[in-house]
Amino acid sequence: MTPSTRLLRRTSRRTVLADRAATVVLWATGCFVLLILGGIVVHFALAAAKVVSPSFIFGDPSSTALGGVLPLLWNSVYMLVLAMLIAVPVGILGGIYMSEYAGDNRITGTIRFAQEAVSSVPSIVVGLFGLILFVDYFHFGFTALGGAFALTLFNLPLMTRLAEQALRAVPQDERSASLALGATKWQTILHVVLPLAIPGLVTGVILTAGRVFGEAAVLLFTAGMSTPVHYDFLHFSLTDQSSPWSPFRPATTLSVYIYSLQSEGLSAFKDQIVDGSAAILISMVFVFNLGARLLGRLLTRRLTAA
Amino acid sequence: MNSTAIQSAPLLRRVEVAATAEVDAAVDAADAKIAAEHVSISYGGQVAVRDVSLTVQPRSILALIGPSGSGKSTFLRCFNRMNDLIPGAAVEGEVCLDGENVMQQDVSVVELRRRVGMVFQKPNPFPMSIYENVAYGPRRRGMNNRRQLDELVETSLKRAALWDEVQGDLRRKSGLALSGGQQQRLCIARVLATEPEVILMDEPASALDPISTLRIEELMRELREAYTIVIVTHNMQQAARVSDITAFFTMAEDRAGYLVEIGPTGRIFTRPTEQLTEDYISGRFG
Numbered sequence: 001m002t003p004s005t006r007l008l009r010r011t012s013r014r015t016v017l018a019d020r021a022a023t024v025v026l027w028a029t030g031c032f033v034l035l036i037l038g039g040i041v042v043h044f045a046l047a048a049a050k051v052v053s054p055s056f057i058f059g060d061p062s063s064t065a066l067g068g069v070l071p072l073l074w075n076s077v078y079m080l081v082l083a084m085l086i087a088v089p090v091g092i093l094g095g096i097y098m099s100e101y102a103g104d105n106r107i108t109g110t111i112r113f114a115q116e117a118v119s120s121v122p123s124i125v126v127g128l129f130g131l132i133l134f135v136d137y138f139h140f141g142f143t144a145l146g147g148a149f150a151l152t153l154f155n156l157p158l159m160t161r162l163a164e165q166a167l168r169a170v171p172q173d174e175r176s177a178s179l180a181l182g183a184t185k186w187q188t189i190l191h192v193v194l195p196l197a198i199p200g201l202v203t204g205v206i207l208t209a210g211r212v213f214g215e216a217a218v219l220l221f222t223a224g225m226s227t228p229v230h231y232d233f234l235h236f237s238l239t240d241q242s243s244p245w246s247p248f249r250p251a252t253t254l255s256v257y258i259y260s261l262q263s264e265g266l267s268a269f270k271d272q273i274v275d276g277s278a279a280i281l282i283s284m285v286f287v288f289n290l291g292a293r294l295l296g297r298l299l300t301r302r303l304t305a306a
Numbered sequence: 307m308n309s310t311a312i313q314s315a316p317l318l319r320r321v322e323v324a325a326t327a328e329v330d331a332a333v334d335a336a337d338a339k340i341a342a343e344h345v346s347i348s349y350g351g352q353v354a355v356r357d358v359s360l361t362v363q364p365r366s367i368l369a370l371i372g373p374s375g376s377g378k379s380t381f382l383r384c385f386n387r388m389n390d391l392i393p394g395a396a397v398e399g400e401v402c403l404d405g406e407n408v409m410q411q412d413v414s415v416v417e418l419r420r421r422v423g424m425v426f427q428k429p430n431p432f433p434m435s436i437y438e439n440v441a442y443g444p445r446r447r448g449m450n451n452r453r454q455l456d457e458l459v460e461t462s463l464k465r466a467a468l469w470d471e472v473q474g475d476l477r478r479k480s481g482l483a484l485s486g487g488q489q490q491r492l493c494i495a496r497v498l499a500t501e502p503e504v505i506l507m508d509e510p511a512s513a514l515d516p517i518s519t520l521r522i523e524e525l526m527r528e529l530r531e532a533y534t535i536v537i538v539t540h541n542m543q544q545a546a547r548v549s550d551i552t553a554f555f556t557m558a559e560d561r562a563g564y565l566v567e568i569g570p571t572g573r574i575f576t577r578p579t580e581q582l583t584e585d586y587i588s589g590r591f592g
Binding site: 181182 | 386388391393416417419420423424428431433442446447496497500
């Protein structure tokens with residue numbers, strides 16, 4: 001044996017063991033998380049394979065048989081768009097303020113405290129608050145708009161915080177370089193900081209969107225819970241309550257539907273419908289996440305031209 | 307210095323170019339390109355630079371040398387008011403550009419930084435194409451004409467001695483895909499495109515290999531024909547090779563940086579008047 005290998009063996013046994021143990025534990029944790037995810041996906045994929053068919057999605061919801069979740073799917077997407085239309089711009093502007101303009105003082109301390117406090121309020125409480133404020137006090141009734149507002153209350157602190165973190169992660173060097181070239185602060189934010197923060201902002205949007213897709217408690221009391229009815233998509237109106245395009249109508253999302261069906265559904269096909277709906281919900285989240293990442297990449301490429 | 311003439315020539319306070327008569331008046335008032343008078347800088351009460359006065363003549367290179375912590379970079383950054391960005395930084399005294407005090411509250415820092423460009427220690431191109439890096443400054447002040455931009459990008463890259471190496475993939479290649487030395491020349495081109503009068507360089511070659519360093523130094527000698535350059539460097543040979551005037555900074559007991567002596571580079575390196583300077587350049591200290 002050469003002297004150099006003997007030297008290498010001198011590393012203490014404890015150090016080597018600790019290193020190996022860390023590797024094993026971290027691998028095991030990673031595998032465990034993947035296993036849970038895989039389990040959920042496989043379970044619903046298998047269950048859904050028996051249920052999901054074109055008629056399950058596009059069928060007539062008023063028939064007693066399986067099917068017709070399209071209106072609920074539509075409502076989930078509609079609610080997502082409506083909620084994100086409010087949360088994303090306001091969240092990004094708030095994040096810009098917190099990251100680029102606000103100093104480290106008592107006011108920002110209070111804002112941060114409020115962000116954390118609101119984020120940790122149980123969603124059922126946010127739902128009740130939405131019921132009091134939007135449904136009753138402002139006489140919205142059960143509407144998609146009220147639901148979107150309540151979701152915004154719930155999501156805005158998170159979106160703002162994530163946007164702030166994404167912007168703060170942009171190296172100070174980039175800002176200095178831009179300012180030193182005679183760009184104004186706003187030009188620097190617009191042309192350098194925001195483009196570089198896009199991947200982080202996309203993560204924020206995905207996490208926030210995931211809460212919109214999955215949220216039931218907030219929407220139960222604000223957007224309402226009703227059995228699916230047939231939507232006439234050709235009837236386009238932003239004010240008529242009978243149009244599926246209007247925000248001033250009750251809108252039961254897929255998550256709310258799953259919740260209500262599972263807890264108080266009477267249909268003989270209850271379990272199959274829940275399985276199929278869950279599978280569709282998961283697929284939607286998956287498609288949305290992929291789409292958001294792709295859009296983020298395109299946007300980065302376009303804005304930084306590199 | 308004729309202070310009334312300066313007051314009446316608020317060159318920087320306007321985004322447009324001031325009337326020629328006013329410019330002449332200001333130039334007559336002081337023929338130095340930059341004049342710092344009794345400049346002191348402190349960060350949250352800790353003095354970093356104490357009472358520095360010096361002038362820089364147009365079309366010359368001033369090198370600021372001295373040990374780490376002697377306040378050279380901090381002092382350099384008050385010429386384009388980059389110290390404004392540091393919370394708690396306070397600058398006293400006057401820094402005049404063409405006779406006009408740039409420290410005054412109503413000076414447009416945006417306009418000042420267009421006239422006084424800066425190259426940083428670490429090459430920091432934007433993660434954009436080479437073209438967009440160079441066009442960044444002109445675009446921000448509203449230049450949108452494609453032909454004008456093309457021309458400006460080309461001349462700036464040529465002046466920065468980078469054109470031949472990158473002309474094939476101006477728009478395809480990211481500024482970050484270049485080598486360190488090329489990146490730094492890109493940063494210089496980016497500054498030149500804003501058509502500055504003064505270029506500040508904060509240890510521009512300290513992160514580069516010797517060959518790239520030499521190219522940057524050659525470039526500086528060429529740029530001296532048209533621009534006033536102030537460079538901070540740790541490398542004494544570099545100061546000796548490129549600069550016309552050398553200023554030696556060191557630290558006082560309370561860690562505040564101050565100017566020990568300033569003079570023609572040849573004299574500073576051969577017959578310094580101060581013992582501290584002699585100790586430093588002969589390697590006995592710092």
